[in-house]
Amino acid sequence: MNVHSGTLGSEPAGVKPEAGGRLSPADARALVVRERILDGAARAFAVTGYQGTTVPAIAAEARVSVGLLYRYFEGKAELFVALCARDLDRELETLAQELGRIAEPRQRLERAIRAALDAPELGGASGLFLAALGEADHNPRLRPVLLRRVALIRELTTRLLREAAERGELPRDLPQEPLVRAIPMLFDGAIVAAATEGPGLDREAVIGAITSLLAAALGWVGGAG
Numbered sequence: 001m002n003v004h005s006g007t008l009g010s011e012p013a014g015v016k017p018e019a020g021g022r023l024s025p026a027d028a029r030a031l032v033v034r035e036r037i038l039d040g041a042a043r044a045f046a047v048t049g050y051q052g053t054t055v056p057a058i059a060a061e062a063r064v065s066v067g068l069l070y071r072y073f074e075g076k077a078e079l080f081v082a083l084c085a086r087d088l089d090r091e092l093e094t095l096a097q098e099l100g101r102i103a104e105p106r107q108r109l110e111r112a113i114r115a116a117l118d119a120p121e122l123g124g125a126s127g128l129f130l131a132a133l134g135e136a137d138h139n140p141r142l143r144p145v146l147l148r149r150v151a152l153i154r155e156l157t158t159r160l161l162r163e164a165a166e167r168g169e170l171p172r173d174l175p176q177e178p179l180v181r182a183i184p185m186l187f188d189g190a191i192v193a194a195a196t197e198g199p200g201l202d203r204e205a206v207i208g209a210i211t212s213l214l215a216a217a218l219g220w221v222g223g224a225g
Contacts, residue, residue, distance in 0.1 A: 034072050037062045038086060041079050050080060050131045077141055084132055084145045087125040092156055105169045109214060113207045116190040130195055153184040171219045
């Protein structure tokens with residue numbers, strides 16, 4: 001792996017903060033270039049997919065030379081892994097913050113379902129997730145990205161369920177482990193359905209069905225349902 005490359009969204013190797021947590025000017029410039037390359041890769045993959053995207057196309061989108069790109073990433077596969085990890089972290093944190101601002105539980109759940117249904121059209125981490133599913137059998141380096149995605153989504157689900165229980169929206173004796181496993185699978189199914197059926201998918205019907213199913217599974221109490 002190149003000295004500027006990271007693993008699964010971690011800080012790039014070789015980039016070390018100075019005293020006080022600040023980066024040196026050289027490392028700060030390196031991070032800017034790395035982000036620029038990742039942004040270019042995101043645009044390229046969104047247009048032509050993983051298989052149809054070439055390193056020169058990514059370099060052109062990022063407005064860097066192919067040689068400079070290879071100083072930061074070994075190739076397309078490593079770039080794709082880094083992009084998936086980076087965008088997954090951003091997307092999940094943004095969603096968590098948005099859900100945290102919604103007071104009513106049913107509205108919170110409906111917003112989360114809608115985010116899953118919108119994901120294939122919007123691209124981002126969920127769009128990359130669909131591409132990674134198709135490539136994982138041929139590119140073993142993508143398997144850790146998919147596994148990390150599962151772990152992070154389960155972690156977010158655990159956090160949201162715990163906070164809901166603390167607010168009195170869930171029964172205190174509700175077994176959460178089965179829900180932590182099942183809910184992300186249900187949302188991934190919504191992502192795949194939206195990608196498969198496209199505009200023909202009745203989104204409001206899907207949102208209503210998943211909401212009703214999870215309301216029953218969560219045993220909403222008081223005014224939560």
